[in-house]
Amino acid sequence: MMNKRYLVALDQGTTSSRAVVFTLEGHMICQAAQEFPQHYPHPGWVEHDPADILSTQIESLRAAVRKAEIDPEEIAAIGITNQRETTFVWDRETGACLHNAIVWQCRRTAPLVDTLVAQGYGPVIREKTGLVADAYFSGTKLKWLLDELNLRERARKGEVCFGTVDSFLAWHLVEGHPHVTDATNAGRTMLFNLHTQDWDDELLAMLDIPREMLPKVVDTAQVIGFLRQDLLGVKIPVASLVGDQHAALFGQACFAQGDVKNTYGTGCFMLMNAGEEFRLSKNGLITTMAWRLNGKPTYAFEGSVFMGGATIQWLRDEMHMISTAAESEAVAAGVADTGGVYLVPAFTGLGAPYWNMYTRGTLVGMTRGTGRAHIVRAALESIAYQSRDLFAAMARDCGTSSAALRVDGGASANQLLMQFQADLMNVPVLRPAVLETTALGAALLAGLAVGMYSDLKETAAGWHVADTFEPHMEEALRQEKIHGWRRAVDAALHWAEER
Numbered sequence: 001m002m003n004k005r006y007l008v009a010l011d012q013g014t015t016s017s018r019a020v021v022f023t024l025e026g027h028m029i030c031q032a033a034q035e036f037p038q039h040y041p042h043p044g045w046v047e048h049d050p051a052d053i054l055s056t057q058i059e060s061l062r063a064a065v066r067k068a069e070i071d072p073e074e075i076a077a078i079g080i081t082n083q084r085e086t087t088f089v090w091d092r093e094t095g096a097c098l099h100n101a102i103v104w105q106c107r108r109t110a111p112l113v114d115t116l117v118a119q120g121y122g123p124v125i126r127e128k129t130g131l132v133a134d135a136y137f138s139g140t141k142l143k144w145l146l147d148e149l150n151l152r153e154r155a156r157k158g159e160v161c162f163g164t165v166d167s168f169l170a171w172h173l174v175e176g177h178p179h180v181t182d183a184t185n186a187g188r189t190m191l192f193n194l195h196t197q198d199w200d201d202e203l204l205a206m207l208d209i210p211r212e213m214l215p216k217v218v219d220t221a222q223v224i225g226f227l228r229q230d231l232l233g234v235k236i237p238v239a240s241l242v243g244d245q246h247a248a249l250f251g252q253a254c255f256a257q258g259d260v261k262n263t264y265g266t267g268c269f270m271l272m273n274a275g276e277e278f279r280l281s282k283n284g285l286i287t288t289m290a291w292r293l294n295g296k297p298t299y300a301f302e303g304s305v306f307m308g309g310a311t312i313q314w315l316r317d318e319m320h321m322i323s324t325a326a327e328s329e330a331v332a333a334g335v336a337d338t339g340g341v342y343l344v345p346a347f348t349g350l351g352a353p354y355w356n357m358y359t360r361g362t363l364v365g366m367t368r369g370t371g372r373a374h375i376v377r378a379a380l381e382s383i384a385y386q387s388r389d390l391f392a393a394m395a396r397d398c399g400t401s402s403a404a405l406r407v408d409g410g411a412s413a414n415q416l417l418m419q420f421q422a423d424l425m426n427v428p429v430l431r432p433a434v435l436e437t438t439a440l441g442a443a444l445l446a447g448l449a450v451g452m453y454s455d456l457k458e459t460a461a462g463w464h465v466a467d468t469f470e471p472h473m474e475e476a477l478r479q480e481k482i483h484g485w486r487r488a489v490d491a492a493l494h495w496a497e498e499r
């Protein structure tokens with residue numbers, strides 16, 4: 001045990017596969033990443049080639065360990081974290097995938113979801129899984145594959161396996177081909193009952209999915225086997241499977257009920273530790289697993305902003321107002337405020353807490369003096385307003401506001417955005433030293449599973465705050481701005497109503 005000094009996370013994302021090497025203290029040593037192609041066979045459809053996912057993941061693992069110049073013997077454990085909901089089916093005998101993976105973004109099963117909702121399944125799905133019926137989750141994607149490939153009979157005989165990315169990687173990277181998934185990933189299928197912590201017969205019947213094809217659900221931190229010897233030449237336990245947002249919640253050390261993190265990427269994902277009791281949100285959030293440790297579930301509330309950093313990409317690529325995402329900060333800082341301008345970037349509708357898919361982007365409050373800097377600033381601020389809406393929804397569900405917001409993701413590098421976020425929510429924004437919180441979370445969970453830490457508190461020693469943004473805005477001004485944002489959202493919703 002003495003020479004075990006490192007943890008490795010495999011972070012299988014939507015556009016790239018990465019591997020990150022950490023010390024047991026949570027310091028990042030190095031990382032390697034490989035992008036892979038996206039496939040769009042029809043408008044709104046998105047697929048990944050399973051062979052690409054596997055080869056880029058293996059390549060990045062080897063590259064990261066090589067770059068770190070460590071002896072693989074010193075790796076205590078490996079954790080796997082992944083893009084969620086993406087759906088695979090493969091032959092149990094040969095391991096060969098029977099179709100490309102259907103990616104979480106894929107909308108091909110939206111009509112199927114409309115049918116389920118029309119049949120009255122919405123409330124059952126919500127009560128049992130904590131989710132809102134949507135094509136995003138794996139269940140309808142799997143039904144589509146069973147129908148399209150005519151696989152039900154074979155699936156019933158146990159000849160076909162279903163899995164999300166974690167299962168697929170575990171099957172291929174772990175000796176003995178375990179067919180497993182963890183509770184955080186299972187919770188994104190729309191088939192997993194959060195109360196019983198098992199696949200749900202009624203939901204399986206709803207989609208005619210044979211139980212025989214489903215993976216065994218394991219804890220989020222649990223040794224599921226050893227890495228294939230041919231990969232790094234040594235026996236390393238694979239000790240955690242965890243969905244990416246759940247890993248980030250763990251990597252941000254959100255171990256107490258009410259602890260909350262927001263990841264500012266293309267979209268924003270806010271998750272709050274909601275404790276050990278299952279509760280449904282009254283404010284448009286979904287309930288999901290935070291993690292399951294020693295058989296004990298911890299739940300989370302989750303909300304997302306569709307257009308987070310993507311709003312900044314839009315400024316850059318469509319409006320040509322900035323040439324790089326980072327430039328948005330300097331341009332926005334050129335004016336003291338937006339001069340009353342609000343941008344509601346509802347380009348694809350609004351998610352929680354509004355849930356209106358027909359809303360579209362709206363720019364209000366312009367005067368003859370409005371310039372580029374005001375609009376760039378309004379775009380940045382819109383990310384903070386939307387995130388604040390989620391934060392406030394979580395506070396309403398919990399009855400108390402969280403004491404701080406922990407942040408990560410590409411756009412969390414923007415100081416102006418982070419300061420405005422703190423001002424708007426009236427709580428400190430905490431930015432940790434390691435912004436790779438997803439990878440860190442998976443690594444720490446794996447470390448926990450193999451006994452590198454005795455409890456969560458010890459695990460949390462791997463989380464350090466690098467920057468704190470304290471709120472400074474006067475209350476009256478804060479309320480005025482929030483009021484202005486609400487009016488802007490109302491304008492966008494009103495425009496959609498007139499459709």
Ligand code: ADP
Pocket residue numbers: 264265266267308309310311312313325326327328329409410411412413414
């Ligand atoms: P993802 O994991 O979704 O690809 P990242 O965490 O890599 O996203 O973050 C990239 C996103 O953050 C992009 O949408 C980009 O526009 C935005 N972004 C990156 N840097 C900045 C910045 N300094 N200011 C504002 N937005 C930024």
